[in-house]
């Protein structure tokens with residue numbers, strides 16, 4: 396698995412901070428794509444109330460993240476800078492979900508609900524095959 | 526998040542620990558690594574009045590592998606990994622993260638009786654025994670007799686596990702396959718396979734299943750299908766198809782019973798392929 400993030404936040408004032416923000420955002424986006432789910436059972440009990448059940452990716456679950464950037468200054472402020480905090484998170488979730496759908500396309504799959512737990516993917520494959 | 530009030534003792538000998546546990550009666554609990562017991566206490570699902578900590582009791586930790594394998598009850602998962610004692614060490618390396626492995630012990634893992642834990646099925650498949658000491662003396666319990674139900678074992682409340690014994694593995698090869706949501710989670714399903722190969726054929730097979738029932742299980746149908754067969758892809762795949770035979774795995778949010786049966790079959794095939802080399 397390879398993850399490449401190319402972002403543009405204008406002139407890079409603190410490149411290390413930018414990479415840190417991108418890395419954190421990508422991991423956040425992975426969590427939304429693959430793990431994070433709030434689930435209530437039939438009696439209205441929240442069953443994902445701790446971090447054992449409400450699952451976030453840890454360092455061991457994250458692929459190597461390659462970053463690169465273009466620098467297009469913003470015309471609306473004197474430094475030419477733009478936000479970077481959410482960039483990784485915004486791009487990552489659809490990228491991961493679309494990659495899964497692309498992999499399943501030969502089976503005729505065009506949609507799959509988030510988060511993509513392994514069972515959800517397996518069930519989608521079973522349904523597509525039957 | 527805050528446990529109910531409790532008393533705490535850390536005896537210096539095994540006899541003292543046995544006495545403290547007996548004197549404490551029903552409300553006393555042993556404390557090993559605390560990584561199963563303390564979370565339960567913090568959630569107030571357990572409220573022992575007395576904790577008898579085993580950490581000062583000498584000679585309960587350590588792995589000896591000459592002929593058979595003997596693992597002291599207080600051996601941490603990381604010490605077991607470092608001991609390089611075959612299947613048990615490989616399985617222990619998949620438990621949670623380094624912090625948990627540095628505290629959690631094999632004795633605590635077996636006594637807790639969680640069918641999602643890694644080591645119970647390993648000890649069951651290896652046909653190991655659990656050595657326990659209580660006021661009435663010592664007894665050795667076969668793993669097949671030890672696990673009774675979800676979080677329930679046949680260990681008496683006044684008994685302390687001192688050692689886990691497993692037969693030597695010379696002539697056996699093994700594979701361990703665990704599937705979880707995240708790298709550091711409990712197993713959705715795990716499969717351990719031990720095979721003895723004689724002139725290219727499988728002379729014997731022992732397959733353990735984690736999280737496929739309320740206790741760890743043996744995949745007896747797959748074992749039987751493999752015995753006497755050549756250990757090649759076709760025979761392995763055919764045997765692995767029977768890995769979930771007779772099981773009714775507990776479903777949860779992330780894995781239905783059907784999905785778990787599918788996982789058991791796939792993981793069994795992979796574990797056998799690994800064992801076959």
Ligand SMILES: Cc1cc2nc3c(=O)[nH]c(=O)nc-3n(C[C@H](O)[C@H](O)[C@H](O)COP(=O)(O)OP(=O)(O)OC[C@H]3O[C@@H](n4cnc5c(N)ncnc54)[C@H](O)[C@@H]3O)c2cc1C
Pocket residue numbers: 554555556557558559560561562563564579598599619620621622625628629630631632633634635636637641642643644684685686687709710711712
């Ligand atoms: C975040 C997290 C993730 C985990 N993931 C995994 C995993 O992936 N796989 C896995 O297998 N485990 C996992 N565990 C459990 C971990 O391995 C525990 O440490 C282990 O199951 C219990 O061992 P312990 O030494 O911590 O026992 P404790 O919590 O101290 O005790 C557990 C129970 O066993 C009893 N007990 C302890 N020692 C003895 C003894 N010698 N004789 C008799 N009774 C005894 C106690 O009274 C108590 O009832 C995880 C734990 C945590 C917190």
